[in-house]
Amino acid sequence: MKADPSGVLVGTHFIDGDHAACEGALAAGCRFVAGYPITPSTEVVERFAARIPLVGGVFIQLEDEIASSIAIQGAVWGGKKVMTVTSGPGLSLMMEHIGLAAITECPCVFVDVQRGGPSTGLPTLPAQADMMQVKWGSHGDYEPIALSPNSPQECFDLMIKAFNLAEMYRVPVFFMMDEVVGHMTERVVIPPADQIEVVERRWTAKKPAEYRPYETNGNMVPDMVKAGDGYRIHITGLTHDERGYPSMTPATQDKLVRRLLNKIRLNADKLLDVREEHTEDADVTVISFGITSRVATAAVDDARAQGLKVGHARLVITWPFPAARIAALAERTKVFLVPELNMGQMVQEVERAVAGRAKVVSIPHAGGTVHEPETILAKIMEAAR
Amino acid sequence: MSTEQAVLDGLEIDNPVMPYLRKDRIPHIWCPGCGIGTTVNCFARALGESGLDLDKVAVVSGIGCTGRVAGYMNLDSFHTTHGRPIPFATGLKLANPELKVVVYSGDGDLFAIGGNHFFHAARRNMDLMVVCINNHTYGMTGGQLAPTTPMGATQTTMPYGNFEQPFNLPFIADACGAVYVARWTVYHVKQITRAMKEGLSKRGFAFIEIISPCPTLYSRRNRLGDGVDMVKYYKEKSVIKNGANTKEVDLSFQGEITVGKFVDRERTTWLDGMNDHFSKVFGSKFKKYGVHHVED
Amino acid sequence: MSKIDIRVGGLGGQGVILCASIIGKAAAIHDNKHATLIQSFGPEARGSACSAQVMIDDHPIGYPYVKSLDVLVVMSRDAYKQFVTQLKPGGILLYEEELVTPGAMPPGVSAYAIPATRFAEQLGRRLVLNIVMVGFFAGVTGLLSEQAVEKAVLSSVPKGTEDLNLRAYRKGFEYGREQVESRRLESAANGQTQQSFAI
Secondary structure (H helix, E strand, O other): OEOOHHHOOOEEEEEEHHHHHHHHHHHHOEEEEEEOOOOOOHHHHHHHHHHHHHHOOEEEEOOOHHHHHHHHHHHHHOOOEEEEEEOHHHHHHHHHHHHHHHHHOOOEEEEEEEEEOOOOOEEEEEOOOOHHHHHHOOOOOOOOEEEOOOOHHHHHHHHHHHHHHHHHHOOEEEEEEEHHHHHEEEEEEEOOHHHOEOOOOOEOOOOOOOOOOOOOOOOOOOOEOOOOOOOOOEEEOOOEOOOOOEOOOHHHHHHHHHHHHHHHHOOOOOOOOEEEEOHHHOOEEEEEOOHHHHHHHHHHHHHHHOOOOEEEEEEOEEEOOOHHHHHHHOOOOOEEEEEEOOOOOHHHHHHHHHOOOOEEEEEEOOOOOOOOHHHHHHHHHHHHO | OOHHHHHHOOOOOOOOOHHHEOHHHOOOOOOOOOOHHHHHHHHHHHHHHHOOOHHHEEEEEOOOOHHHHHHHEOOEEEEOOOOOHHHHHHHHHHHOOOOEEEEEEEHHHHHHHOHHHHHHHHHHOOOEEEEEEEOOEEOOOOOEEOOOOOOOOOEOOEOOOOOOOOOOHHHHHHHHOOOEEEEEEOOOHHHHHHHHHHHHHOOOOEEEEEEOOOHHHHHHHOOOOOHHHHHHHHHHHEEEOOOOOHHHOOOOOOOOEEEEEEEEOOOOOHHHHHHHHHHHHHHHHOOOOOOOOOOO | OOOEEEEEEEEOOOOHHHHHHHHHHHHHHHOOOEEEEEEOOOOOOOOOEEEEEEEEEOOOOOOOOOOOEEEEEEOOHHHHHHHHHHEEEEEEEEEEOOOOOOOOOOOOOEEEEEOHHHHHHHHOOHHHHHHHHHHHHHHHHOOOOHHHHHHHHHHHOOOOOHHHHHHHHHHHHHHHHHHHHHHHHHHHHOOOOOOOOOO
16 A cells, blocks of 8 residues: 555655654654664654654653663554664663564564664764674574665665565564664655555454454464454463463464564565675675675775676665575675674675585674775675686 | 343353453462452452443553463453563553553562653653552562562562662652552452542553562561461551551551552643643644544 | 765854755755765764765765865864865865964865855854855855755755845855956966866
């Protein structure tokens, strides 16, 4: 269905990634945000707080990120599309509620404008070092979805996709920005509402007496209801059966956890968003995501101009990791280069996917700034030799 | 349907509160002599007497023995994470303001791990009824020190007796701005029911503390007898002081228990405050949130 | 046009970021170019160092930081000292002449001065200093179309102040044009070809 025009700020704007992310959320139908201020993400909620009164919805600044990350889940069961916004230290506080969203299958968007860590680290400077935290940070097994925009325009466009995926798969979706993307200002074109596809929550067609909150009807993702509609649902963070009732047996655990993982794993082909350039003849392929992909593009273009067979695969959806696609690229590519603003996180996934069929070289960077294109170019030259 | 109606219709009713419970989840997990079930009984009766449409009442619990209440109520019910039922309830209420949202949890959940959320929800006058079952201990994990454990009481993590000052919960609720504050013990079933009914009809942050026995852990470890002995203690040592200064209602080990309705006042709720304020700021451009508008 | 790297520096409260933002907006929205603005963030507040960088290009911009500057716009002594060495040989320095006293510069830099604060005061509000600088930038460099920058000014300033800001912009713009023209005549008189701004 099409976006609700009340949230769509149609036009051509010169705004930063944080503001564009907020506009993307509003266009996607987000009408409830709870948040706590933290650099470099605060502008997202500041804009939401300014915009929401006349759009129709609620913003509340809560006492901490723990509260914010669960208030949004209450709001989901109240019928809203929701988001919270944070950066590293706040994300760390939210971890328990990532798990709650996973096990209760609560569609929600967590925006992480990444900064240097660990701990307070570099509040005003970029990193991409929370990539593994969002995958593994909450205890237990779960499969989140994560997207990595590389420009303010993508902060708008991909945010709509993030909300849509949250509704389709009922998982926490992470919007993995970084300080540079968040604070960089560029042209952002917001199309009219009738050109924006949004996925509505899939409400059950069943009557209360027939409805079971976690019955899946064969597609692995159950239909939803909201509180107040007479269904008298019970939702718990405990292992639960199809009725939503606690059932702490190994059999229930096995069935539930497998489904939570499989609804993502078995749909990995539908969740593939790798944007490739020159990979068809590449001896060397750079794999990147987020802001680093822009630096990588500059380096790859330079190398191509020098006649080197270099390709570039940019991961737009970073979780689930596109292992099958990377494995296919490994049939041709001899060396993968993985620059990232951390000391080697996603490179581990690349290594797993490549499984020894090609050389995988990490180009780590501790953060605080982005790579120099020359650094990546030098690695390309070295690999192409 | 009301209980009476169900009886008249010849439905199988084993207990007058059963329609308020998820029958398919009974028996419950609470120990013999535990007071939580008694309070649930009161809650069911209060719901019945409140006249509320039960499809529009939601209950939210955290983790712990009292945290299991949500799972037994035949309402939209949410069993959340430890300490966080209040922020969850805040989101639920603000997303769908036509709901009456009740937070039902224990002293450790609401005042140790979740204390900060309690303070702020009361300060904001979030429209929630918060019921705290205070059994002075962590029951689910085996009897550890709670922020409400009286001085001198023994707990597994205070094996030589508690030397920490406990919280005076009504005083906290009062100081943070709750519009309704009451304390009763599980001996006072009529008063609990009435307090819950008042709390359900109150607009704003209503807080009810219920002193309740934990015979399995707290009473046994402190050699206080069984559930009946504890209720006898509540009966003998409770003093009703409606309107008491909450500063003076702190509890001591097996000492006097001041009970009653301490606070009942009016204050703008968070949502009303938001709507009023934005109406002033934006004029007719602002449509009040959570209020049914006639389609124009 | 190949990529142009610009930096605007000054003190917090001078409107440094807005100045840079208007330049970027004029290019990105009204002149159909690509522009990326990055402001240096820090715990700084009013009165402390503040700067922003703008890249303008006909092509999408990859690496998002400026390295060597084609144009440096400075409104404080500290900003001048901090950034002047980043100017490319042959680049352009635009400075507030009562706040900045230029010293040594990379070879071939053309420096243009403007009493922007005084102009702003004469126009009625010292605050429009940054808009005078925007005009000065547009007038001297000729990088952006006059209408594009005017539109960007109008859509960036608070409602009710459009007229004042437009006058501030035009003042800076005309002063910039005059400076370039007089420099051209001077060069012609000296028998030199005017260094064309080939960026």
